[in-house]
Amino acid sequence: MHDHELEALLKETLTQYAEAHRDRIADLEYEIIEELPESRPAPRWRWGLVGAGAVAVAAVFVIGLWVGGNLSGAPCHDPQVLCLVYPNAKSVSLASQFTLWEPIPMNGPDRSGVWWIRLPDDIKPGRYEYGFIVDGERWVYDPRASEFVHTFDDKINSVLYIAPRGEQP
């Protein structure tokens, strides 16, 4: 038997076998989603910061972070802070219309690999496009943005709306 015959038989056999039992995993994604909030590791290091008598306060704190979609040391729950999870990056910068596309180095990473930057206080109300530059070369859009635009050079920018002071964005 030639190698290519054996390889074709192997592929065919393994594929058919998996196909025949595919119904077993029909709902796998839903099972995983149901299970994940419990299986995600708790941010133990945060608990270490609070005294035993402040358990209730810590619970509220941790729940608040969950709601904000963040379990790291970066203050991503703050609406004035932009975050990007990129654990293996050596550097991450923010580039935006409000920085005139000049890269501004971000803080981080924290223990969870989150990079963050606080928006300047004097930023004027308006609509701004932005993105992140990873390791000085890779353009990455903010997946948490509510709006995105395609640029002429086929990249994606995130969009940020700054509301006038005192108004909800």
Add this chain to the structure above:
Amino acid sequence: MGAGELELIQRALHGDVDAWGEIVRRYKDAVFGIALGILGNPADAEDAAHDAFIRAYEGLHTFHLEKRFSTWIFAVTANVCKNKLRRERLFAPLKYISKLTKGSDPAQRLAQEERTRTIREAIEQLKPAYRMPLVLRYYADLDYKEIAEALGLPEGTVKTRLHRAKAELKRILEQKGVAHHARP
């Protein structure tokens, strides 16, 4: 990386479980197929696929975003299977026969089923150290380098194991006469 995949992974890193659900939907067939090829038992493969996605989510921060996600999730799957084999000593012969649908001639279909079953049993007879690279290569289509990364082995070892695995398979199949039924 597929369209929107990086965004899904980023969202999952931020704790968005629905984004991870979409990743599971995209990769579950491949992950299940690998687990089934390695473990040889649908129920164990289902458990392994489930464990692999949970473990991958928990360890997602260790994934290098510039690398191929498929290689990484397949590596996680192979490791889950390896641990399962080690833990349960799962070397029992196959108990399940797949439902083949190809071929309308009953005799032809029967012959094909018989051949497929024989090949599966031959795969099962291989040592896990040979079976894992074989499944990653011929089911998941990983190249030598990716298999080496997934299994934590030198590339040369992967090539050697694949070579020996195929030689052993050929020997078993020729003993069983499958070679004579191979397509021209």
